[in-house]
Amino acid sequence: MFKNLFGKQQATTLESTGPADFPALETAAELLTAPSAMLQLSLVEARVVARYMRPRFIREGTVFIREGDAAGTGFMALVLDGEVTVENIVVSRVSPITVTVLGAGSMHGELGLIDGLPRSASCTASSDLHCVILTREAMLQLLKDDPKMGAKLMMAIAMRVAQRLRDNTQKLKKYVQLTKAMQQEIDHLMPG
Amino acid sequence: MFKNLFGKQQATTLESTGPADFPALETAAELLTAPSAMLQLSLVEARVVARYMRPRFIREGTVFIREGDAAGTGFMALVLDGEVTVENIVVSRVSPITVTVLGAGSMHGELGLIDGLPRSASCTASSDLHCVILTREAMLQLLKDDPKMGAKLMMAIAMRVAQRLRDNTQKLKKYVQLTKAMQQEIDHLMPG
Numbered sequence: 142m143f144k145n146l147f148g149k150q151q152a153t154t155l156e157s158t159g160p161a162d163f164p165a166l167e168t169a170a171e172l173l174t175a176p177s178a179m180l181q182l183s184l185v186e187a188r189v190v191a192r193y194m195r196p197r198f199i200r201e202g203t204v205f206i207r208e209g210d211a212a213g214t215g216f217m218a219l220v221l222d223g224e225v226t227v228e229n230i231v232v233s234r235v236s237p238i239t240v241t242v243l244g245a246g247s248m249h250g251e252l253g254l255i256d257g258l259p260r261s262a263s264c265t266a267s268s269d270l271h272c273v274i275l276t277r278e279a280m281l282q283l284l285k286d287d288p289k290m291g292a293k294l295m296m297a298i299a300m301r302v303a304q305r306l307r308d309n310t311q312k313l314k315k316y317v318q319l320t321k322a323m324q325q326e327i328d329h330l331m332p333g
Numbered sequence: 334m335f336k337n338l339f340g341k342q343q344a345t346t347l348e349s350t351g352p353a354d355f356p357a358l359e360t361a362a363e364l365l366t367a368p369s370a371m372l373q374l375s376l377v378e379a380r381v382v383a384r385y386m387r388p389r390f391i392r393e394g395t396v397f398i399r400e401g402d403a404a405g406t407g408f409m410a411l412v413l414d415g416e417v418t419v420e421n422i423v424v425s426r427v428s429p430i431t432v433t434v435l436g437a438g439s440m441h442g443e444l445g446l447i448d449g450l451p452r453s454a455s456c457t458a459s460s461d462l463h464c465v466i467l468t469r470e471a472m473l474q475l476l477k478d479d480p481k482m483g484a485k486l487m488m489a490i491a492m493r494v495a496q497r498l499r500d501n502t503q504k505l506k507k508y509v510q511l512t513k514a515m516q517q518e519i520d521h522l523m524p525g
Contacts, residue, residue, distance in 0.1 A: 230505045234516050237509040255488070255495045261502050284484050292476050292484035296447070299491035303447045306494055309501040310453050313422045316508035317429040323515040324426050330522035 165196040168221050169273040172246040180248075180297040189290045193283045194219070194273040199266045206250050206264040214253035214260050215277030217298075220245050223270035228262060232315040234323065242267060251298050254280060357388040360413050361465040364438040372440075372489040381482045385475045386411070386465035391458045398442050398456040406445035406452055407469030409490075412437050415462035420454060424507040426515065434459060443490050446472060 166188075173180055173187035182190065197218070199205050205218065225243045243249075249264045257277055284291030358380075365372055365379035374382065389410070391397050397410065417435045435441075441456045449469055476483030 230502075230509055234512050237512065252495045252498065255491050258495075258499065261499050284481075284488075288480035288484050289476075292480050292487055295484055295487040295491055296476075299447050299487055299494060302491060302494050302498055303444045303450075306444065306498045306501060307450065307453050309498060309505060310422075313501060313504055313508065316505065316512065317422055320426050320429065320508065320511060320515065323512065323519065326519055327515065327522065330519065 165221060165271065165273060166191040166194060169194055169196075169219055172219060172221065175246045180294075180301070182293065182297060186290060186293060189287060190275070190283070190294055191273070193279040194275045195279075196221075196271070196273050199223075199270040199272060201266055201269050203266045203270075204263055205266060205270075206253070206260050206262070208260050208263045211259040214250075215257040216274045217248060217250045217254040218264075218272045218274045220247045220249070221271040221273060223266065223268045223272070225249060225270065226265045226267040230312065232312050232319060234319060248301070251301060253277075255298065255302065357413060357463065357465060358383040358386060361386055361388075361411055364411060364413065367438045372486075372493070374485065374489060378482060378485060381479060382467070382475070382486055383465070385471040386467045387471075388413075388463070388465050391415075391462040391464060393458055393461050395458045395462075396455055397458060397462075398445070398452050398454070400452050400455045403451040406442075407449040408466045409440060409442045409446040410456075410464045410466050412439045412441070413463040413465060415458065415460045415464070417441060417462065418457045418459040422504065424504050424511060426511060440493070443493060445469075447490065447494065 170184060170187040170191040173182055173190060174184050180187075206214075220243065222245055225247060227241050227243060227249070229239050229241050230237055231239050250260070252258070253260060254275060254277055280291070280294070283294065362376060362379040362383040365374055365382060366376050372379075398406075412435065414437055417439060419433050419435060419441070421431050421433050422429055423431050442452070444450070445452060446467060446469055472483070472486070475486065
């Protein structure tokens with residue numbers, strides 16, 4: 142069931158960690174309950190979710206989620222150990238793109254998990270990375286096996302996405318203000 | 334169960350339509366399956382969801398979702414008949430705020446449904462409005478009564494929110510470009 146989760150290209154970079162799976166999943170469950178995951182699951186619930194996840198080892202330097210990628214996007218990754226670099230848009234006329242480094246407990250790619258559409262941002266392993274992934278197929282299986290738990294996870298992920306949408310809307314509003322101020326500057330500087 | 338859904342102030346503007354509930358709910362089910370709702374539910378599924386909704390009549394001119402409102406935000410509205418005016422942010426240095434009029438089948442306020450946090454935008458009834466509302470309490474009840482259906486609805490709403498987040502991220506990227514171009518203009522115009 143978990144064999145063909147990724148296209149060939151990605152399969153080479155996302156290796157299974159093999160027999161060390163169980164401790165990885167317990168760590169995953171613990172991290173799913175951490176504030177950084179923003180999922181509001183109990184440890185018992187998180188353990189159920191973790192059973193649908195698969196450990197992956199990602200080598201330093203791998204772009205494991207690439208902006209614009211349209212194939213094999215239906216998965217989310219939870220970092221167990223190591224660091225991930227992501228680009229963020231902030232409201233600034235000088236340096237609007239900042240680089241953030243996220244560690245254990247950070248989650249990446251939940252939009253792809255929800256809709257399987259092309260990636261809207263990139264995530265790079267800035268160190269060797271131990272993580273677990275939840276694929277869209279596995280999540281649909283969880284929804285079938287345990288609808289109550291599946292619904293709880295969906296709700297938790299929806300809340301995360303809602304928070305990101307709220308944050309983005311605030312940034313957009315600030316960009317509207319910034320553009321207005323800059324236009325005034327331009328009008329002021331224009332001759333005549 | 335549906336008595337204290339809103340604060341006193343809102344209760345005066347969101348009146349129940351009373352005995353005409355059933356046809357309203359059938360219309361709601363049909364509209365929930367329409368492309369404009371972006372929910373991908375079958376009619377049978379939509380009818381289950383509609384049973385958890387309540388018809389409301391909203392008078393022309395009522396701001397039924399108000400930006401910044403922190404209380405009574407845990408509901409989503411589906412328009413059955415009438416028009417709703419919402420403000421949208423677009424990427425423009427001249428007129429970044431546009432007004433959009435949405436009619437039957439449009440859904441409003443799903444972020445509040447998900448997280449119950451303060452409203453990030455306003456919705457105004459620009460004509461007398463017949464709609465149905467789904468409250469957070471009713472959705473949680475649906476999740477309890479019928480987890481499979483509840484999960485399906487959560488997934489559908491998460492997909493809508495994911496789409497909005499993707500749209501917003503695109504706009505943010507364009508604003509970054511616009512700000513950059515404007516800064517170049519300013520640098521060019523600056524004396525010295």
